[in-house]
Amino acid sequence: MMTQLPIEAVLPALKNSLQIHKNAVLVAPPGAGKTTRIPLALLDEPWLEGSRILMLEPRRLAARAAARYMAASLGEQVGETVGYRVRLDTKVGPKTRIEVITEGVLTRLLQADPALEDTGIVIFDEFHERNLHADLGLALCLESQSVLREDLRILVMSATLDADPVAALLNDAPVIVSEGQAFPVETRYLNRRVEERMETVVARTVQEALKNDEGDILVFLPGAGEIRRTETRLVEAGLGRNVHIAPLYGSLSRKAQDLAISPSLPDERKVVLATSIAETSLTVEGVRIVIDSGLMRIPRFSPRTGMTSLETVPVSRASADQRRGRAGRQGPGVCYRLWTEQEDRHLALRSIPEILEADLAPLALELAAWGVSDSGELLWLDPPPAAAFAQARELLSQLGALASDGTITPHGRRMAELGLHPRLAHMVLQAVPLRLGGLACELAALLSERDVLRSDRTVLDADLRLRIEALRSVKKAGRTEVMSVSGFHVDTAACRRILSEADRWRRMLGISEEEEGDADACGILLAFAYPDRIAQKRTTGRFLLRNGRGAAFSELQPLSNAPYLVAAELGDQVPESRIFLAAPIELTELEQYMGDQIETASVIEWDGTAQAVRARKRKRLGALLLKDAPFADPDPEEILEAMLHGIAQEGLEILPWTRAARQFRQRLAFMHKIEAEWPDVSDSALVSTLENWLAPHLYGLKSRSDLQRLNLTGIFESMLPWEKRQVLDEYAPTHFTAPSGSRIPVDYSDPDNPVLAVRLQEIFGLKETPRIARGKVPLTLHLLSPAQRPVQVTQDLASFWKNAYFEVKKDLKGRYPKHYWPDDPLSATPTNRTRPKK
Template identity: 55%
Template sequence: MTELPIARVLPDVKQALNHSASAVLIAEPGAGKTTETPLALLDEPWLKGLKILMLEPRRLAARSAAVYMAGRLGEKAGETVGYRMRLDTRSGPKTRIEVVTEGVLTRMLQSDPGLEGVGLIIFDEFHERSLHADLGLALALEAQSVLRDDLRLLVMSATLDGERVAGLLGGAPVITCPGRTFPVETVYVAAGRELAPEKAAANAVRRALGEQPGDVLVFLPGEREIHRLRRELETGPLPAGTDVYPLYGQLRQEEQLAAVAPAAAGRRKVVLATSIAETSLTIQGVRGVVDTGLRRTQVFSPRTGMPRLVTLPVSRASADQRRGRAGRTAPGVCYRLWSEEEHARLKDASEPEIREADLAELALELAVWGVRDAAELRWLDAPPAAPLAQAGELLRRLGALDAAGGATPHGRRMAALGTHPRMAHMLLRAAELGAAPLACRLAALLQERDLLRGPAAAGAGSDLTLRAEALLRRDAAGWAAGGEDTAPLRAAERTARRLEAQLRAAAGDLPPQKRQEDPALSGLLLSFAYPDRIGQRRGEGAFLLSGGRGAAMNEGQPLARSPYVVAVAVDDQGTQSRIQLAAAVSEADLLEHHAGELREVREVYWDRQTASVRARRRVLLGELVLKEATHEQPTAEETSRALLEAISGERLEVLPWDKATTQLRERMAFMARHVPDWPDMSPEALLSGMEEWLLPYLDGMRSLRDLQRVPLRQALEGRLDWQQRQRLDREAPTHLTVPSGSRVPVDYSDPEAPVLAVRLQEMFGQQDTPRLAEGRVPVVLHLLSPARRPVQVTSDLASFWASAYFEIKKDLKGRYPKHYWPDDPTEAVATSRVKPRL
């Protein structure tokens, strides 16, 4: 057997782990790190009597690595080398190397934080930065520092900032190993973006088969695209002897193994894969790679608390990983369905899942571990605060956390199930109701958003209950009829059975499941998983969700007219969420089975329709009003306070503001602006102080009509003491007496510049501008013609008399020749008539 590149650095790895508790191994694709490193370390003295746990991010890679290593020892998996994943274990008492998937490692750490009997944990393909890998490393570091200083940790990756990880591990040594890859030519097919993805990929596959020997590996974002491309390839000619295999996570084990096995003699194969084939797996015989450059991932939205499934461009690091698949065993070609310019704009690396994902599962695991603050652990990237806080709120609502943030017994049972907390809570509640099999099927249907899209879900629209019925009908009829249309249903049924086994393992014997085949229970069961997405109809297709957000579904389907639904798949883009999958639920079920979450609230409020104070009792589920009664009478105190809220909402405008009262408020505001230690009379101050100055006058009132009887002037004057009232009349009088003897009202609507509008002739003899507020503020004189039309605005009367008056006099004398227009206005007699009486 040809020596793999990893063999040259294995002595360095052994040396590092002999002298250090941790190490980092950076080995390029093809180096052999996954299968050679654990075997090489097995006989190290510090591992005597202890086993190696190796974490693999993907089930297929874990199983393949274990089977390959066991074969190297001349054994079958389950002897010296085994694997452990949920509901699929090949491990025995003699097992020394155990390859585990991420969720299994978390469960092992939670059940035995000291990991007795384990000497080394290997984190393989750590560059994928999955949520469970980050969590597993954080928990392992805690166990190492607190409980097991002899526990070794080895982080392995193909592309990773090794020094950064080494720093997290306390300055661990970094070993680097080149890979064994053959030259790979890169061909950019820019036209791939102009066609439908399956057509562009089909063209590239045919080109690869025509130009290159060997097999072809195609990278697609998801299962839906794999099936579309498979149909596209089957409709057109492929070279004779070519077989097409799908490869994705939900595929049956035997089909996955067929996809990665070498092609039969004389035949070629095309493997249509998701990113499952990006790392760890070597598919023998691949000489051509067709890369769509897309990946599908869930991105969590802190704005709404909802995750959404999105299709994104891959990073340059991922594109290079995919490209390298063509050069693992011989020279090859990679066909990229994008341009070189687009490639230059790709991100260097994908965002770690911990920054984008729903953190509910992480938050629950931390609580079970006993951590109240994530900062207590060491992270390569700490969980973002806002999504983590929202996850904690959801867990409290599901009954998984207590008020202090600790895990409840129910929360521990949820964590033991190893599935998302929403699904775990639904499964446990369903088991109590005798409906666990239906709940498992519902959970399976939600594993992939569009699982039953197409012929299997014809006419189902957004209704998940109809999908559950289709699954139950097919299960009852048997699967012998088969056919491609049943493939998604088969996948859902396999997942459901796996969930049932997990539930039995975590919860023990289930009570009799008497209601397992009643799809009408779907909405109720889903309401346990999504208590924040129970929707109340408020129009055709429009719903208010219990979490407070609005959502809508396409009109015209029966579900859109349901009084209540549970929105289980929601696209939160835009101002209003779009409901993609939902199920109807009855009000009676909500009242009965969510009784512990209901709040009864008595409200006294201002009813705008009747313009009066009313009282009501409401039964609330989140933000939804399930029941309401309005026959009660509010108390006098409740009525007065409701009136204050109504007045505040209308910004005081509902009060009886006559001309005199309005002027009083403006005079008081004027004084507050210019005189120290004067009460603030701004609208904001009046609103905030209503309890003090207005509340005493609201006794016995309850409607808008009653408010018109409020003695508003008296209430405002009540804010001033006797001296302030005297001062107000003196420094901000309602009227000023002008030289003609007339009392002219002052306009205080602008507190910076009070206005006196007076006929010019009535100001003759006045030398200077009148002043207010202890002489601080001159009035703005609006000087009027005899017909009371403005002729001049000034706040400097002396300057006006000395200059502008004479120009204005000429004009006025021409228009009003009978009136008195003296040459010296400062010495003339003021008059309110045509001419003064001498």
């Protein structure tokens, strides 16, 4: 006979709602009995007509426990009326009507049978956890209900859910609320923030609770590492012979998990060290005390890097309340919160749904298999972020899962059928024809679990081949005692789980036991799974990834000098990601297996360091330069283009500017100033028109030294027709013949003010300022002393003779007494000597 549970009070309302409506939402607090009572209560409803009930549970442990409890309440074994399907473990039979399923099992069932023909209702339990698979499963079920199965019913159940948005998504489904029944729980906070290691605080609190409070203890910690360290501290503290410590996390063996949730023996107490696996659905018998670290570990996907990393974050308000409720399931309890009341006021109300932060590649592949390329075609409580979804589809295209039109390929459909992450599914399928399928299955199982190596050191060797060696050693030895590989402890229990998983993939793909594969092939297999994380050595321990990002080991290790490797696990550090797991790969393997992705290009470009054009053949894999070698007989036109680019890059000063060439250019600039139809020879104009005026003269030239052979004066002259050359000499003469007979060069460096720098004595008798451009432009006279120093600047020579000469004469005569300084400069004899000849 079943115990009366609080949920019983709302069963009539729930049954009535599902009789009238296709969908419903049930909100019931922890301990109300919704998980184990609702499926049994609906089993004989007339609308079910003998069809099965599918109930999706977020965790395997909770799924198995719920199935066993319901089967026991019927006086049956699991696999009769009630069964379950979880990863690596299925117990269903021909008479099974209720199936408790997990993770991707619902998705697999929907992909195989979109109408779910033999199913009457799908129940989503603990939906407040908002797992990615739950959101996807609900979206697909709604699509199936809308298009294929109008009679299919959907029930969403939760303890802390905001029911209104879910009810709206389910076509305004009715909401049934169970008040439940919970015993009072006293909540105790810390007086100050935790400054010690969390494991130390937890161990001390456990000892305090054992001393002051009654019942078993459930401790919430973020992960397996913290659980192991806390267990060590408690063992060292010596809790007494009647106190047993029981870890509880997802990758533990089923036997160890069952031990943790079983009732303690009389006169014994139990301390369960658990992750958030014990937060919902699961009743740990005998618990009256909860110690909450206030932390949880969640996967965070970075669209910026394409990587997922685990982050330890504070729990939400909803999670903290769920955890506290564990102490009040079977009687009054106490909850120790290892944070202050002030910190408690700043907790987020709810955790962020996984769909908003997760790697969406698995979801994108499932949608493609469903026939959907745009996630907006389905109904979501929170739609997948557009950027992350687009990045996921880009990865699927790179893995060959999507065709150019975005539809799923036969290879992509096979990937989806495997139920692995798309990266690992692609790797396994690529490995089979290479007779590396066994090794690929081992790698896929390894990368889906936590690390099998342990060490007292802070950093483990990242080489994945060591993990393969550990797996095969455990498989060969068939024993459970402590083993080691290369000085690292081996988690034999984890190895056995991984080997079991690998064997399942072997059987599915028809891979024989003899087909093991050399561990040295890990690199190429990882390259299939993580083509974007193929890396090339920069310096010892530092690498460049194919996607252009940097990566490095935190400390030197054997792989630090590998010329190439593939990183399977990376951190999201900036500027260089930390490499946690990797395997080496040879260049020849990249060329053999990634040849269709390697781009070969003939590169002819200006080398600024060598100041010359270099012709190279380059092979690239993304950002990685695999080969770079010179090649003969490059295309002359490409050489010319590279030379022009180099000149533009270096600037016009790279050209061989003689005095004559500079003056010719300056004269042209002067002519352009007074008449716009003359060529513009400014730096910007010349650089932008290099292909017009300079390119014809560059054939056969490859370097800066070759440029010295150019005759720039002749090149500039060739820019002018014959008529303009004559006009140029007339308008902008190169020299002025002074009254002394000297030919003085005209300085056109300032096109607005051409300058004639001449010694004062050489222009005695010259009455007016000389002019050029047919008299339009006066020269600016720099009148020089015998020592070639300016004594006057003027454009009005007549005024100088009349007003300024006599003061200048007085000064010059004092400094240069031997020189000729007449009283009447206009009638004096000009000279380029100290005194004029008699």
